[in-house]
Amino acid sequence: MDLQAVATIYAFAVKVLQVFAMLFAFGLVVLVLYVVYLYLSDVSQTRQAIRRNFPVLGRFRYQFEHLGEFFRQYFFALDREEMPFNRAQRSWVYRAAKNVDSTLAFGSTRPLNQPGDIVFLNHPFPTLAKDAVPPREVTVGVGVARRPYTTRSIFNISGMSFGALSVPAVRALSRGAAKAGIWLNTGEGGLSPHHLEGGCDIVFQIGTAKYGVRDENGLLSDEKLKAVAAHEQVKMFELKLSQGAKPGKGGILPGVKVTPEIAHVRGIPVGMDSISPNGHPEFRHVDGLLDMIQRIREVTGKPTGFKCVIGNSDWLHDLCEAIQKRGPESAPDFINIDSADGGSGAAPQSLMDYMGLPLNRSLPMVVDLITQYGLRERIKIICAGKLLTPSMVAWALAMGADFVNCGRGFMFALGCIQAMQCNKNTCPTGVTTHNPDLQQGLDPMDKAERVYHYARNMAYEVGTIAHSCGVPEPRQLRRAHVEVINERGVPVPLSDLVPEVAPKSVIASDRGAH
Amino acid sequence: MDGVITLVGQGLYMAMAAVVGLGIARLLKRDNTLGCLIAGVLAGMLLPVFDYDTGLRAENLQQLVFFVILPVLIFEAAWKIDPDILFRWLGPILLLATFGVLVCWLLTAVLVYYGIQHPTGFPWIAALLTGAILAATDPVSIVTRMRQSRVNEGLRTLVEGESLFNDAVAIVLFSFVLGIASHSAMEGAEATGEAVAGAGSFALYLSVVFFGGLAVGTLCGLLTAIAILFLRSAGAALVVLVLAAFGSFYLAEHVVGVSGILSVMVCAIVSRACLREQQDTYLAHAAPTWEWLGLLFNALIFVIMGLVITFEMFTQQWLAMIVAIVAAIGARGLAVFMVSPLARFVGPPIPPSWRLVLSWGGLRGVIAVALVLSLPTDLPYWWTVQSMVFGVVLFSLLVQGTTSTRLMRKLGL
Numbered sequence: 001m002d003l004q005a006v007a008t009i010y011a012f013a014v015k016v017l018q019v020f021a022m023l024f025a026f027g028l029v030v031l032v033l034y035v036v037y038l039y040l041s042d043v044s045q046t047r048q049a050i051r052r053n054f055p056v057l058g059r060f061r062y063q064f065e066h067l068g069e070f071f072r073q074y075f076f077a078l079d080r081e082e083m084p085f086n087r088a089q090r091s092w093v094y095r096a097a098k099n100v101d102s103t104l105a106f107g108s109t110r111p112l113n114q115p116g117d118i119v120f121l122n123h124p125f126p127t128l129a130k131d132a133v134p135p136r137e138v139t140v141g142v143g144v145a146r147r148p149y150t151t152r153s154i155f156n157i158s159g160m161s162f163g164a165l166s167v168p169a170v171r172a173l174s175r176g177a178a179k180a181g182i183w184l185n186t187g188e189g190g191l192s193p194h195h196l197e198g199g200c201d202i203v204f205q206i207g208t209a210k211y212g213v214r215d216e217n218g219l220l221s222d223e224k225l226k227a228v229a230a231h232e233q234v235k236m237f238e239l240k241l242s243q244g245a246k247p248g249k250g251g252i253l254p255g256v257k258v259t260p261e262i263a264h265v266r267g268i269p270v271g272m273d274s275i276s277p278n279g280h281p282e283f284r285h286v287d288g289l290l291d292m293i294q295r296i297r298e299v300t301g302k303p304t305g306f307k308c309v310i311g312n313s314d315w316l317h318d319l320c321e322a323i324q325k326r327g328p329e330s331a332p333d334f335i336n337i338d339s340a341d342g343g344s345g346a347a348p349q350s351l352m353d354y355m356g357l358p359l360n361r362s363l364p365m366v367v368d369l370i371t372q373y374g375l376r377e378r379i380k381i382i383c384a385g386k387l388l389t390p391s392m393v394a395w396a397l398a399m400g401a402d403f404v405n406c407g408r409g410f411m412f413a414l415g416c417i418q419a420m421q422c423n424k425n426t427c428p429t430g431v432t433t434h435n436p437d438l439q440q441g442l443d444p445m446d447k448a449e450r451v452y453h454y455a456r457n458m459a460y461e462v463g464t465i466a467h468s469c470g471v472p473e474p475r476q477l478r479r480a481h482v483e484v485i486n487e488r489g490v491p492v493p494l495s496d497l498v499p500e501v502a503p504k505s506v507i508a509s510d511r512g513a514h
Numbered sequence: 515m516d517g518v519i520t521l522v523g524q525g526l527y528m529a530m531a532a533v534v535g536l537g538i539a540r541l542l543k544r545d546n547t548l549g550c551l552i553a554g555v556l557a558g559m560l561l562p563v564f565d566y567d568t569g570l571r572a573e574n575l576q577q578l579v580f581f582v583i584l585p586v587l588i589f590e591a592a593w594k595i596d597p598d599i600l601f602r603w604l605g606p607i608l609l610l611a612t613f614g615v616l617v618c619w620l621l622t623a624v625l626v627y628y629g630i631q632h633p634t635g636f637p638w639i640a641a642l643l644t645g646a647i648l649a650a651t652d653p654v655s656i657v658t659r660m661r662q663s664r665v666n667e668g669l670r671t672l673v674e675g676e677s678l679f680n681d682a683v684a685i686v687l688f689s690f691v692l693g694i695a696s697h698s699a700m701e702g703a704e705a706t707g708e709a710v711a712g713a714g715s716f717a718l719y720l721s722v723v724f725f726g727g728l729a730v731g732t733l734c735g736l737l738t739a740i741a742i743l744f745l746r747s748a749g750a751a752l753v754v755l756v757l758a759a760f761g762s763f764y765l766a767e768h769v770v771g772v773s774g775i776l777s778v779m780v781c782a783i784v785s786r787a788c789l790r791e792q793q794d795t796y797l798a799h800a801a802p803t804w805e806w807l808g809l810l811f812n813a814l815i816f817v818i819m820g821l822v823i824t825f826e827m828f829t830q831q832w833l834a835m836i837v838a839i840v841a842a843i844g845a846r847g848l849a850v851f852m853v854s855p856l857a858r859f860v861g862p863p864i865p866p867s868w869r870l871v872l873s874w875g876g877l878r879g880v881i882a883v884a885l886v887l888s889l890p891t892d893l894p895y896w897w898t899v900q901s902m903v904f905g906v907v908l909f910s911l912l913v914q915g916t917t918s919t920r921l922m923r924k925l926g927l
Binding site: 026029030033034036037040041043044045047436 | 729732733736737739740743744746788789791792795863
């Protein structure tokens, strides 16, 4: 009986072994044939020299090059060495968004002798908690627009179009922004129901292709503009002249990301590359720009400004002079200065890397310029460009900005891991992909909380910096509160480099007399 | 010597009919298949006038269909599909081609059996055989239209890939059921040496046939790629490809004793995927070659159908035909709509409008005719099955083929 059972088991085991032996033999034969095929295929192709000269082995190079990206990011990159955002910056955003403890120990890992870095000047008698006040309210378009916009918020969501961002990402931003009381800039991709669903304040961006407000010729349509302005949530309109990723080139949305819904919102065909012209065809000089702003403000009744990357500054003088001739009510209600280092968008590397001024040059330049022309109170300054940590936001405020916009910081809050595939529809975290399988990782409700926490913790910590400097609220930070490290590694006052300027009222009235 | 000359004459007669058929199709502005069918009927009518014998017999037809015609048709269909898109849609395609075909097969069999209600003249095994034959779809007319109108690449790949894979599965099922029906276990005789009995050995036999076919196909595909890369000539590559089509089938079916159809299919897919970089060099002439080969054999099958079809079929078997038509369309529709919702678990989801195209556009064409022509005449119900399948194919060509393009336009695809 027992022997029989043993014999059966034995027979079974032998059978299993035979099957596996056959599988192994088959696998081996296939492997050998595959290697032979790889060899012949490498030798006979003409496109890649490495594969032709070192058949089969040469393929490893491409594999390793691909894998190296991940190895470097996870194993070898130091905390402060990655670009565009290093791990120290990203970690702060992640911790702020998750609302967990953000304190560090055992000293700063930031080298405090790098030229160009900034330090804040603490006050011997910092603001006490009972003296701290919330940021002062700022009203944009006061006395000019029929419905001016008043807000306390300092740190807002920069323009990222629906199309570049996925549906769940926009929904999470909309809900999070509403809860935090900040505004959401739509980017140039038009206004979708997802922007509106959270109930947040919205700044509608008009791109060069006028997506969402275009007529059949691709020009600005007053009726559609009116329809957008009819939404109570839409608070301001922003005319986009250029964007940080690619000054001198229009927005690019690759065809794989133009789904039927996005095509509908933008008013363009499905599946085709959506490429904006590099400038507005309606105007070619500052007078045209002012006319356009006037027209939008008239049609919508809401504050209207423009967004651009600063390069050549002559035209800004022309602009300010034109404003002085026409009167201050003709001025844009705000100027949104974009730094030159690019955002989530797809852009040619040469424009991303080399075109336009970075914010630490362009922001003081524009602030000083409009101050000289006496327009500082009339025109509000918004700025954007890698300002995703409290120190950078506080720096921008000290420089003279009224508001700070941030795009990629909020993408990190949504779960972005800086895989840098925004233009490929393969975003692994679902932020910038329209692939439903990848989107399912991004839960709008959960991430809306993170967006809210990020904005709130940012405001809190910017406030902390302000209090350390001895002022009761962040909007009172001035250039005198900041020093910048010079080329010898020694901090020098920022006000030495970019001194505060006073209005040149004499010059202004002189010009007016002409 | 005389035999060869006779054979050449017979082949030419049918090829001539095929060319006439293509001409008829051009004049009538209908599918080529319909034209060839008419040409076949004409050729059949002319036979007594010339007192000529085509040499077609049920016995040799089976081998002709399986060893000559099917390899070309399957290889051509598999070669046409872009491997990259195929892999993206592989999940839904396999789902439809395995689960969907099984559901369709059983449903057709049940509907046909109870529709005919004649257990002695038309037993279960006949119903299952009919079901297997009618499970193979051939959406040639909508694929042609899709190629012209540049519709969604995904939909086209889904339709083409699904038809290719379900042809293969249906042929495996058909061979299996036929093996049981004729008690010889036709293929089983080579695989195991004995007739199959019992559920366990059924499953074993099927899996050996199935996976053996895949394995042989993989090896053949790799060898094909290696040979083409080694020969480094566009002309030699065509020779190797044609050899691969016939050879992989012969090797699997006749030498190893596993599924030849799966072998041919996998061979074509593997070699096409391996030779992606040689598309413009060694394979520059492959596409037109497969186009004319596929066209010729498609035409031949329908000429043969025209030769075999008789007027009595319609007078005596019209009821069975109607039953089969209803069963075929109903089963296909049910199967597609039952299985499609599951697609999102294994790959991209299939939108509802595509489901409609898949079910109504799933014509029964060349594979069904080829299979039914290969039925041995010693089965008592072969004539009934043949009439039914011919009926369904005719209905497909005349009604579904002409309306499915309109359906696509209406759905905005």
